[in-house]
Amino acid sequence: MPAVQSTFSSNQAAAFLGQIADGEQVTNVISRVVDPATANPISFGDPVLQGASDGTIQSVSGGSGAFRGIAVRDPTLPPSAGDQYVATLTAAVLTKGVxxxxxTVAVAAGQPAYVTSAGALTNVATNNTAIANGMWDSTTTIAGLARLRLG
Incomplete structure (x- = not known):
């Protein structure tokens, strides 16, 4: 029988997009259906907006509506989903927590967080929408993985 995996890293990745950062007791995750009318999938760690009807969400990219939270990583999704929530799937959405x-740029802990019209997360206020009670919880020197605190 051939080896299933013949090479591996000696260190695990520090984090993955959409991974809840810690086990704080103030974490809140809700379930919402990805709006069936939406064409844009939602990747883990993406901000999401209210969908067209109650109980639904949509991608910021190409969508409009109130900010609802950040899409949480779900390792139980079918492989065909490609690590994304697509229309009609139920998504986990973090509304409070880290x-x-x-x-998309270097950020510093304590800075306010903003979302662009394309769905990018930043610390730049100009032409972007503030995430109410959202702030960066870690510092980066370049764009990349960072902890975002909601709530």
Whole structure:
């Protein structure tokens, strides 16, 4: 029988997009269905907006509506989903707590967080929408994985 895996890293990755960063007792995760009318999938760690009807969400990219939270990583999704929530799947959405996301620029702990119209997360206020009670919880020197605190 051939080896299933013949090479591996000696160190695990520090974090993954959409991974809840710690076990704080103030974490809140809700379930919402990805709006069936949406064409844009939602990747782990992406910000999401209210969908067209109650109980639904949609991607910031190409969507409009109130900010609802950040999509949480779900390792139980079918492989065909490609690590994304697609239309009609039920998504886990963090509304309060700390989660790993992709900062599109260098950020510093304590800075306010903003989302662009394309769905990127940043610390730049100009032409972007503030995430209410959102702040960066870690510091990066370049764009990349960072902890975002909601709530």
């Amino acid at each position: 989660i790993w996301v992709n900062a």
